[in-house]
Amino acid sequence: MQTEFSKEQNLLRDIVSRALRDKSPVTAVRESMATNRGYDPVVWQELCGDAGLAGVHLPEVHGGAGGGAAELGIVAEEMGRTLFCGPWFASAVMAGTALIEAADEEDRGALLPGVADGSTIATLVLDDLNDPAGVGGSISSAADGKLSGTAAMVLDAHVADLLLVVASGAGGLGLHAVESGASGLTIEPLQVVDSTRKLSRVALADVPGRCVGEVSGDALNRIWDRICSALAHEIIGGAQHLFETTVNYTKERFQFGRPIGSFQALKHRCADLLLEIEIARALTHHSARCLDAGAGEPWAASMAKAAAADACMSAARAGIQLRGGIGFTWENDTHLWFKRAKGSEVLFGTPAIHRERMMTMLEGAA
Amino acid sequence: MTPDRIRSEVSAWLDANWRVDRPLIEWRNILLEGGWAAPHWPEEWYGRGFTLDQTAVVAEVFRERDAVPAAQVGPRGLASETILACGSDDQKRRFLRPILTGEHTWCQLFSEPGSGSDLAGLSTRAELKDGKWIINGQKVWNTSAHHADFGLLVARSDWDVPKHQGISYFLLDMRQPGVEARPLRQMNGHQSFNEVFMTNAVVPPEDLIGGEGNGWHVAKTTLSFERRGFSRRVRGSSIDGAKQGPIYEEYEEELRIAAEPYTWYPQREGRVDLVLPRARETGTIADPATRQEIAKLICLYTGARLASDSAEASRKAGTTEIIPAGSIGKLAASVIARQASHVHTMISRADAMLSGPDSAADGIIAEVLVSVPAISIAGGTDEIQRNIISERVLGMPKGYRADQGPFRDIKRNA
Numbered sequence: 001m002q003t004e005f006s007k008e009q010n011l012l013r014d015i016v017s018r019a020l021r022d023k024s025p026v027t028a029v030r031e032s033m034a035t036n037r038g039y040d041p042v043v044w045q046e047l048c049g050d051a052g053l054a055g056v057h058l059p060e061v062h063g064g065a066g067g068g069a070a071e072l073g074i075v076a077e078e079m080g081r082t083l084f085c086g087p088w089f090a091s092a093v094m095a096g097t098a099l100i101e102a103a104d105e106e107d108r109g110a111l112l113p114g115v116a117d118g119s120t121i122a123t124l125v126l127d128d129l130n131d132p133a134g135v136g137g138s139i140s141s142a143a144d145g146k147l148s149g150t151a152a153m154v155l156d157a158h159v160a161d162l163l164l165v166v167a168s169g170a171g172g173l174g175l176h177a178v179e180s181g182a183s184g185l186t187i188e189p190l191q192v193v194d195s196t197r198k199l200s201r202v203a204l205a206d207v208p209g210r211c212v213g214e215v216s217g218d219a220l221n222r223i224w225d226r227i228c229s230a231l232a233h234e235i236i237g238g239a240q241h242l243f244e245t246t247v248n249y250t251k252e253r254f255q256f257g258r259p260i261g262s263f264q265a266l267k268h269r270c271a272d273l274l275l276e277i278e279i280a281r282a283l284t285h286h287s288a289r290c291l292d293a294g295a296g297e298p299w300a301a302s303m304a305k306a307a308a309a310d311a312c313m314s315a316a317r318a319g320i321q322l323r324g325g326i327g328f329t330w331e332n333d334t335h336l337w338f339k340r341a342k343g344s345e346v347l348f349g350t351p352a353i354h355r356e357r358m359m360t361m362l363e364g365a366a
Numbered sequence: 367m368t369p370d371r372i373r374s375e376v377s378a379w380l381d382a383n384w385r386v387d388r389p390l391i392e393w394r395n396i397l398l399e400g401g402w403a404a405p406h407w408p409e410e411w412y413g414r415g416f417t418l419d420q421t422a423v424v425a426e427v428f429r430e431r432d433a434v435p436a437a438q439v440g441p442r443g444l445a446s447e448t449i450l451a452c453g454s455d456d457q458k459r460r461f462l463r464p465i466l467t468g469e470h471t472w473c474q475l476f477s478e479p480g481s482g483s484d485l486a487g488l489s490t491r492a493e494l495k496d497g498k499w500i501i502n503g504q505k506v507w508n509t510s511a512h513h514a515d516f517g518l519l520v521a522r523s524d525w526d527v528p529k530h531q532g533i534s535y536f537l538l539d540m541r542q543p544g545v546e547a548r549p550l551r552q553m554n555g556h557q558s559f560n561e562v563f564m565t566n567a568v569v570p571p572e573d574l575i576g577g578e579g580n581g582w583h584v585a586k587t588t589l590s591f592e593r594r595g596f597s598r599r600v601r602g603s604s605i606d607g608a609k610q611g612p613i614y615e616e617y618e619e620e621l622r623i624a625a626e627p628y629t630w631y632p633q634r635e636g637r638v639d640l641v642l643p644r645a646r647e648t649g650t651i652a653d654p655a656t657r658q659e660i661a662k663l664i665c666l667y668t669g670a671r672l673a674s675d676s677a678e679a680s681r682k683a684g685t686t687e688i689i690p691a692g693s694i695g696k697l698a699a700s701v702i703a704r705q706a707s708h709v710h711t712m713i714s715r716a717d718a719m720l721s722g723p724d725s726a727a728d729g730i731i732a733e734v735l736v737s738v739p740a741i742s743i744a745g746g747t748d749e750i751q752r753n754i755i756s757e758r759v760l761g762m763p764k765g766y767r768a769d770q771g772p773f774r775d776i777k778r779n780a
């Protein structure tokens with residue numbers, strides 16, 4: 001299995017990093033997060049339509065770049081580093097992955113090109129965001145294909161053209177395509193901690209949808225693993241941003257006649273953080289390589305999600321604490337990354353849920 | 367020279383010279399003359415100027431043939447590398463051969479009761495009287511000192527200059543009346559180290575190495591070899607299986623003595639390998655709180671291994687500058703060992719009160735619990751590693767120092 005990034009992958013990272021720094025500086029993030037829509041359509045077109053960032057992991061026949069979990073992870077990591085504000089994770093990562101893993105060939109051909117070039121904003125509607133075992137408990141499909149039930153939290157549903165709903169039916173779980181204007185569909189934006197990631201409550205009352213594929217238990221776990229691996233990358237990108245800016249701050253801030261970074265209390269905290277982030281980053285990159293190789297530990301994505309989320313929260317706490325009072329102000333940017341860290345910590349399973357999931361797999365394999 | 371070429375040359379030489387019925391020292395002298403004792407050394411000193419990778423090929427062939435190599439185990443490896451790097455030709459002539467043949471054993475006399483992390487704050491005295499160096503002071507944590515013939519000694523020869531500049535480095539004859547080694551018992555019951563007391567011990571001027579006042583530079587050379595594992599080539603050099611022949615008996619005895627201080631080292635690393643088997647055996651694998659802690663341990667262990675592999679790959683590819691990756695790895699080992707000890711305690715529950723044959727895994731788990739505290743101290747404490755990481759990796763500013771100026775004026779332990 002690969003243990004290092006290839007030249008092409010490093011080049012991809014450089015391109016993505018430059019594009020995001022250019023198109024999505026923190027001033028732009030602040031502007032977008034203050035709007036109801038939550039993203040800038042011009043920037044969306046530039047990043048997805050022109051630069052192809054939504055299709056990096058999608059098959060070339062469907063308009064994507066044909067990359068794997070590693071390439072998706074590289075984009076996600078840079079997105080997390082710059083705190084990109086927009087429906088990229090919902091559309092490219094969540095909906096894109098669900099279509100690849102569960103949709104029939106014909107529907108993939110019909111739906112993926114729009115996701116790949118950003119002309120379609122899609123999202124994945126799951127009625128449980130904690131544990132794949134709970135999915136399908138609240139939304140069901142009737143014999144006539146109509147969907148009913150509620151998803152308490154759906155990413156970027158308020159701007160989605162296409163909702164891919166996982167619902168339980170007579171034959172098990174299915175993936176259903178629902179258009180944004182469908183009758184019986186109610187999308188109610190929710191007040192959120194992290195304004196850079198918009199959430200809505202989605203209620204379905206006999207909503208007409210089209211079943212695009214079955215979702216077996218294995219497929220649901222594959223979808224979950226791929227989303228969690230990408231999310232771990234996004235988280236670790238945020239952790240690195242928090243860590244680097246915090247270390248830099250300790251070199252510039254003077255108290256008692258010396259830079260505060262010369263005090264061991266801060267140095268040792270930073271050294272411990274570096275270790276925690278390095279370990280989580282290694283697990284995160286490993287999770288993508290395992291998915292791409294179809295090898296390694298089956299629980300690699302859970303290890304990555306648990307470790308990255310914990311490391312990022314450590315970095316976020318230190319980011320506030322080491323800045324002192326200024327770090328607790330709205331004006332300072334640290335809280336934006338802190339709130340994303342908190343949201344990502346619990347999205348698709350808390351670290352504790354992932355550790356339990358990993359132990360269940362590990363004992364199943366023994 | 368290519369690996370294949372090295373393999374065939376070593377094989378041919380062993381065909382002609384290797385015999386199991388030679389006395390050990392005689393064989394090692396033949397090995398030295400043949401140039402296969404230390405192939406990474408220069409040709410004028412028993413070597414062939416090989417790279418470490420080429421030297422590893424030689425060692426591999428020796429292992430395959432069950433041929434006994436030169437004496438490299440324990441602190442004598444540090445001595446020979448230090449003398450080779452910093453010694454005079456006269457010192458190399460006198461000391462290198464008996465190290466490689468195994469006739470002489472060595473120990474390291476660095477740490478003191480009053481200077482642990484702050485090695486350069488040492489206060490053992492070296493005074494030049496009537497043309498000889500007279501040594502007074504105490505050292506501690508000296509592996510093998512109770513049977514060593516010589517010691518690598520750092521002592522203060524000038525108290526009126528800043529601390530790093532007043533240190534000299536000596537090759538001390540341990541077999542003299544002024545030197546006494548006493549075993550030091552550790553909290554885990556083992557006696558892996560000694561304290562060494564020097565009372566008017568004598569060093570002839572020709573056994574000063576690297577020049578007067580240059581001891582810190584020489585000490586850093588020794589420490590760099592120690593970090594690269596030259597003192598721990600114990601396990602890898604053992605001969606597999608019960609080999610027949612007189613030379614193996616002598617060799618096994620040498621290895622046994624050298625390895626004895628390290629028998630508990632796997633336990634101080636936490637014995638991660640025993641966690642899942644013990645959790646299954648005791649049924650605690652079903653306990654949700656224990657499962658969480660086991661999962662954290664597996665994440666730490668797996669992630670640290672992956673990070674270390676990746677750092678190694680970047681180093682080989684030359685894509686990153688040389689950073690003290692060792693400090694990060696050492697800190698990771700401490701965190702892993704502590705978490706493993708914590709998990710072993712959760713698994714053992716009240717049985718963790720027991721020790722020895724009455725306890726789990728014939729005392730191994732009990733030994734883990736009382737040995738893990740060593741890993742965050744030995745070879746540089748966690749706190750020192752964090753200083754190194756924050757200053758050299760993260761570029762954080764150095765702190766205020768209270769040890770500038772002449773050493774005589776610096777506050778130190780009574």
